[in-house]
Amino acid sequence: MDSVTQAALGAGIAGALMGPRYGRKAILAGAALATLPDLDILIKYGDPLSQMINHRGFSHSLFVLTAFALFLGWLAKRFRLHKDGQGYGRLLLTIWLILITHPVLDAFTSYGTQLWWPLRPTPSSWSSVFIIDPFYTAPLLGGVLIALLVGPRAAMSRALGAILLLGAGYLGASLAAKHWAENRVHDMLVEQGRQPVAMFSVPQPFNIVLWRVVARMEDGNYVEAITGMLDNRQPEFIEFPSNAELGLALQPQKYIDGLRWFTGDWLRYDDIDGQLVVSDLRMGIGTGHYSFRFLIGERDPDSGQWQAVTPAHWQGGPASRDMAALKTTLARIWQTGSPLPLAAWNVRMTMP
Numbered sequence: 001m002d003s004v005t006q007a008a009l010g011a012g013i014a015g016a017l018m019g020p021r022y023g024r025k026a027i028l029a030g031a032a033l034a035t036l037p038d039l040d041i042l043i044k045y046g047d048p049l050s051q052m053i054n055h056r057g058f059s060h061s062l063f064v065l066t067a068f069a070l071f072l073g074w075l076a077k078r079f080r081l082h083k084d085g086q087g088y089g090r091l092l093l094t095i096w097l098i099l100i101t102h103p104v105l106d107a108f109t110s111y112g113t114q115l116w117w118p119l120r121p122t123p124s125s126w127s128s129v130f131i132i133d134p135f136y137t138a139p140l141l142g143g144v145l146i147a148l149l150v151g152p153r154a155a156m157s158r159a160l161g162a163i164l165l166l167g168a169g170y171l172g173a174s175l176a177a178k179h180w181a182e183n184r185v186h187d188m189l190v191e192q193g194r195q196p197v198a199m200f201s202v203p204q205p206f207n208i209v210l211w212r213v214v215a216r217m218e219d220g221n222y223v224e225a226i227t228g229m230l231d232n233r234q235p236e237f238i239e240f241p242s243n244a245e246l247g248l249a250l251q252p253q254k255y256i257d258g259l260r261w262f263t264g265d266w267l268r269y270d271d272i273d274g275q276l277v278v279s280d281l282r283m284g285i286g287t288g289h290y291s292f293r294f295l296i297g298e299r300d301p302d303s304g305q306w307q308a309v310t311p312a313h314w315q316g317g318p319a320s321r322d323m324a325a326l327k328t329t330l331a332r333i334w335q336t337g338s339p340l341p342l343a344a345w346n347v348r349m350t351m352p
Contacts, residue, residue: 001105002132003035008141009105009167010034010098015144016160017094019152021087027148030098037065037102049255049294049311053112053262060103061117069096108171110202110282112262122264125282127202128174134206136170139163174208177229181211185225185235189215196223200266200282205326210333214266214281220244222268224287226340228333236339238287238346243269246276250297250306259294273352274299276306277314285329288345289322315351 014022014030022029040059045051058064073092082088107113109131112123129136143163147156182201189196196215204210210228213235217223220242227235246269247256259267259278266281276297284290293314297306325345332340 001109001129002137003038004141005132005137006034006038006102006105007031008137008144009101009164011144011147012140012160012164013097013101014094015147015152016157016164017090017097019147019157019160020154023151024148027144027152030094031144033095033098034102037099047255047311048313049259049296052292053258056103056106056111056113056123058114058117060106060113060115062100062103062115064117065099065103066096069099108174112282120261123262125264126175127200127282128178129171129208130203130205132206133203133208135208136167140167170208174203177203177208178211180229181213181227184227185213185215185223185237188225188234188237189223194223200264202282204285204329204333206330207333210329212286216242216266222281224281224342226286226332226342228336230334231336233336236342238342240268240287240346240349242267243271246271246306247278250276250308252308255296255308255311259296268349270350271299272350274301279349285325286340286345287342288348289325 008031010033011027011031014026014033018026018030037059040055040057043054045054069092072095073088076082076091077088081091103113103115107115107124108126108129110125110127111131112125115124140163143160147160150156152160178201182199185201186196186199194217197218198216199213201211201213204212204226209230210226213225213227215223215225217239221239222242223237223239225235225237244267247260247267250256256278259280263280263282268279268281270277270279275295276299278294278296279290280292281290283292294311295309295314296311297308299305300307329340332338
């Protein structure tokens with residue numbers, strides 16, 4: 001999630017558990033501590049693809065953060081943060097929860113979080129909330145700001161606890177909505193006589209009502225569908241090839257192997273005028289508007305073979321946004337009779 005949400009979550013936990021003892025200092029310390037795992041963005045890995053797959057790595061490990069929490073708890077006791085020598089168990093629990101909830105919340109997004117580093121399973125990507133979700137963040141941030149204003153008295157600490165439980169309920173609702181969206185697209189494909197072999201879904205920006213569902217088919221193609229909880233019609237969808245053979249032909253495989261691992265192989269390859277571009281299908285508002293696209297290879301004009309190049313962002317990278325497409329997507333939440341122009345957007349995928 002975004003840094004504001006992470007800071008608000010840490011502040012809320014600290015205020016709920018330690019506010020009556022430490023006052024506003026607990027809230028501010030919780031906000032600061034909650035942002036520490038994201039300092040890994042300061043590490044430079046040499047190219048944007050490596051930067052992407054190594055973010056949310058060791059600093060988001062449940063093992064590493066648990067050890068760090070124990071270390072901070074030991075420091076607090078060693079230097080007698082509590083002069084009365086009491087309450088260190090509660091303090092340790094607070095520190096641990098602040099640190100651990102950061103990667104767990106990140107795992108609810110589609111990016112991918114290495115919860116079990118140094119073990120190397122596919123990074124966790126439960127993908128049930130967008131990376132910025134005002135319906136989760138606003139109540140939490142509002143409660144924290146009010147607590148800073150009035151002071152985290154016992155009643156305010158209880159209120160912060162209630163807001164944290166409300167946020168947990170929202171995350172649970174997002175998982176239920178995700179299950180609904182995938183089932184709806186799955187049933188549509190089955191009615192067409194087709195059986196997907198794997199599915200991945202992600203909410204569209206800032207809500208859990210409108211969903212994008214990607215289905216991998218037996219022939220290697222993908223079906224990408226848009227469905228909303230306010231819809232009273234079948235999802236709109238488009239089908240396109242993965243072109244996986246292009247990735248397999250690339251030599252050497254160093255960069256692409258890392259990306260396959262990080263994304264769970266939810267990738268599309270495109271030959272764009274002799275340049276090999278790979279797209280992460282998990283992130284973005286859909287075909288033609290994926291957040292992460294990389295130039296990873298070039299075709300040798302003499303041999304015709306694909307040769308790997310140092311990866312670079314394609315078409316401006318994640319900072320390049322089509323605001324008109326974003327507005328159209330947000331309007332689609334309630335304008336259910338206006339399907340998104342998926343075919344027109346798909347043309348962008350092979351534009352130089």
